[in-house]
Amino acid sequence: GNDFEVIDDTANQDDASITVSVDMHADEQYANVTIIGIDLDAGQEYKFDWTVHDFIPLPPVVLMENDHIWVEGNDGVETYILNFHDLPDTSNACITVVFSAGGTELETVSNVCWASASIADEDGDGVYDKNDLCENTPSGSVVQADGCSDSDGDGFDSNYEIDCNSDPNDIASIPSDLDNDGICDAQDEDIDGDGYLNLDETLAGTDPLDGLNFPANRLPTCALYYSLEVDGIPTTFEGDAVIPALSGVSAQVGIGSITPSVITIPAGSYYMTAHCIDLDGDDITLTVNDITIGPIAGEVSAGALIVIGESVNETIDVTISWTDGSDTLIATVTVNLESDSTTSPLPGFGIALGITSILLAGLATRRKNSN
Incomplete structure (x- = not known):
């Protein structure tokens, strides 16, 4: 069952509490978690701090975490739904929710768990959301294994090619990276990787494209x-x-x-x-x-x-x-x-x-x- 830890009531929060429940999407094998705060006071600031752990490895590994802060209106209830369509696979994902009011912790709910093996693909690009680095790829786009578009199939994301001054529609045109540091030359402030900025080398009269040609060290x-x-x-x-x-x-x-x-x-x-x-x-x-x-x-x-x-x-x-x-x-x-x-x-x-x-x-x- 669920574990609840109740902190001493604050002066105006004797009745405020939360419930945490899991709703599984069986067809795509992921969970929605619903957090409901009840008996809330109008005008009070509240906060849900939540963390999802994978309890298969020891110690447990944090998969996702965030918070939700709001000022309560007049209805006394707050419903907050978390969609875990992109959660990594695990047979024992568990969420912990810390509920607080005005900086004072009121209640902690833990041991709310589920198995996740999501096959959700919200943008329909054939890459599961849990592996998709480009979640809103236009329909029909050619994508790589990470879900990002690659119009010419050269292994580089099309937007990255545009930023790096190569042709996203030419398989023979790929971003150049002289020093192999993972930053294309068009965006690299030190193209040759010699530790000196391109601008500084130009001002010093050395070659910013030659890692063996750099300014002589100037002592203070x-x-x-x-x-x-x-x-x-x-x-x-x-x-x-x-x-x-x-x-x-x-x-x-x-x-x-x-x-x-x-x-x-x-x-x-x-x-x-x-x-x-x-x-x-x-x-x-x-x-x-x-x-x-x-x-x-x-x-x-x-x-x-x-x-x-x-x-x-x-x-x-x-x-x-x-x-x-x-x-x-x-x-x-x-x-x-x-x-x-x-x-x-x-x-x-x-x-x-x-x-x-x-x-x-x-x-x-x-x-x-x-x-």
Whole structure:
């Protein structure tokens, strides 16, 4: 029999309930399921959530699911009929219906089951609805095994051929697919499958039809900015950079071979921020000292707060590395204190020099394919 689970009544729904029944179409071997809500309150929003499982495999497999939401009128009854003419074959299809009002679950009905072996063919194309991907094929159309039309019998749906610029009435004319990715060339944004969009290859002067001819990888370009702490963390990078283009060495060469860039600043507290942009739209990972941000597509920023007391005669090195996943560069910037600085010592710092990590991040649209 049917299993019913009744949830505690809500204030205005003591009488609302549902029935669930199955009506078999013996001639075409499929079921209609009728759900009826009764004793409903006018103006109340109700919902049927239903799921059909195939209970032959273990664990059961979901075959179909959906919901039905409505606001009740004045008759107090709602009848909802589900037609399962296209349900996959199973000897034990079971529906579960969850009935709720205003977001509160009122009742669950389960264990309403039937055997389904549907031979329904609503568009009359000779392909059962359960296998038909084109349910409204015009009568008399030549179709493939999936129920979609194929006027010339070349194995490609006629509408697909039209979209792909081949002739649906010529068996010798079929959609081209250079990289065999299942997307015809007329609709493929990366025809040769080299990971670069056709438009980007055209702009770069490479051949979008040759998978071995593609733009050389462009590393992110990075600039270094600094600003007084009192001015806040920089969120835009429209002003002049203290180092407009950081010069780095490859990770293979190693940090020991780096000739640091040098900047000199008065005593005080500064945000030192590296800002990198990748013109290829690649994911960038940026590290400043021991702080890493990314990967983030196209544009990323990271930085540190540097505090220098007036009597400090030492220097501090800031190490910056950036990668687009293909190549990595490392740079070092040496920050010196101006010897003639007249800035008053910051309270509480004395001769101390410290770094506090500050994380910043930016996001740009990735243009290059991720495959």
